[in-house]
Amino acid sequence: MTGDGVSATGTVGGGASGADSTAGAGGAHVTLQDVARRAEVSLATASRVLNGTTQVRADLRERVLAAASELAYAPNAHAQALARASSHSIGLICHDVSDPYFAAIARGVTRTAADHGLLVMLASTFRDPAREVDYVAMLRAQRARAILLIGSGFEDREWEHAMSAELDPYIRTGGRVAVLSRHRSLRVDTVQPENREGATALARALLDLGHRDFAVLTGPRALTTVSDRLGGFRDALTDAGIDLPDDQIIEESFTRDGGYAAATELIRRGSRATCVFALTDVMAIGALSAFRDHGVDVPGQVSLAGFDDIPIVRDLVPPLTTVALPLEELGERVMNLALREPARRSRVERITGKVVLRASTTAPRRRHAG
Known part of the structure; x- marks a missing residue:
């Protein structure tokens, strides 16, 4: 997929249909957000209905299912595919891979993945919470062995619920998830810069x-x-x-x-x-x-x-x-967490930053900036 924030060491969502992203009538690209909008429900509610992870009020459930049917949207059998553990791909979702911060971290991820014979698929969300959820759904459809979320979480309850509804069944069926930075509600392994x-x-x-x-x-x-x-x-x-x-x-x-x-x-x-x-x-x-x-x-x-x-x-x-x-090290660490066997409790690796004073800061000489 091109022109939609996805780039490649691999390509995310290149197939015809995904776990939660499909081609609808006439070949139009249908996303989970489209279904939620048609049903007039939140993204989290649409995700819960279609993933079957929690009980949803009957009238809301019917609206979501009707919208999915009208849009020709249907989940894939991602759980069975994950259970076969046949994928050698890692999904890396970041805010913007052209940003030098994310590029340096991605270098650490891809180098560590290469050491283990794994392919990394990169996706940029441009800080769109709904797009981030959609990309997780695509990676589930691609049977990615692990999903890495690189970058800040969102102080957004709807995003938290929708993301958890995507990740929880993925993890239960053998997928691995690791994140970089603070994600308040996600119970996953984390590399957390302080x-x-x-x-x-x-x-x-x-x-x-x-x-x-x-x-x-x-x-x-x-x-x-x-x-x-x-x-x-x-x-x-x-x-x-x-x-x-x-x-x-x-x-x-x-x-x-x-x-x-x-x-x-x-x-x-x-x-x-x-x-x-x-x-x-x-x-x-x-x-x-x-x-x-x-x-x-x-x-x-x-x-x-x-x-x-x-x-x-x-x-x-x-x-x-x-x-x-240590940007490249952050990438290496989050990739290594994803490669480790899951633990009973989520692991958190904290990384301390170091203040480096350079010539752009001196003692104040005047009282105003301009």
Whole structure:
């Protein structure tokens, strides 16, 4: 499948029909979300009805089944296929494989998979919760040996229920699941970067440089990574008796362009921040470009810090202060968890980040960013 967020070391959902994604009348692509919309029920309810994992109210069940019939949507016999354990493929679902953060992690996954003679199929969701659920359904249909969810979970009850309804029967029939980052409701093996703790440590380091006026460039609040990093940074400021005003928190997309737009808005507001924290390095790169384009010197007028330590930030002018995570190692670890035999309790491997101070942050020299 091309042009829909799916790329390949392998290709997800290339066949005609899937466990929860089929070609309907006239060859149109029908997704679980289409069925839920036609039945006027939540994505979670549609998933529960079609997977038969829990009891659903009779009238809702009938509406879902009627919608599935009208759309020519039918689940595949994925459980029998999984039981035969014939697949040598691993499904890796991330937010955006073109993002250097995910690309580095995917490198660790694919290298470890190759060592075990396994093929990795990559899919990018572009942070669409419904698309993530649909891709899990496709991977079940492809009889993937394991499914890896790489990236932030969503603070979204409907997504949590829908994802659990997909993963629970997959796991019961022999599939393996491992995730990277915090996914509150999923009872699966997890590699968890200590995002909150890393942001707290970064804030303390910036306070030690003498900064007292801060602004934050953040992604969507529904992402657990955002709530953890923003929460940890804010906690450290609060402990130091420093307020982070709401108008100094700018929300944009977790992209380079999002960082550029957020920094531009900060300048427009006449921010007095002497230090700006972008919740990802990719956003920080965009912010650095915005500051340069608007004649704001980094770090002469405003210091700038990111999070993740993607390789390029060491080569920027100035090189970027960040919280370093071992990105390829994260990929290796989550892949190794998926290859291990399941345990009675979900395993959690916590990875600590390290604050790396570089030339983009110095002691404050002026009282405002622009």
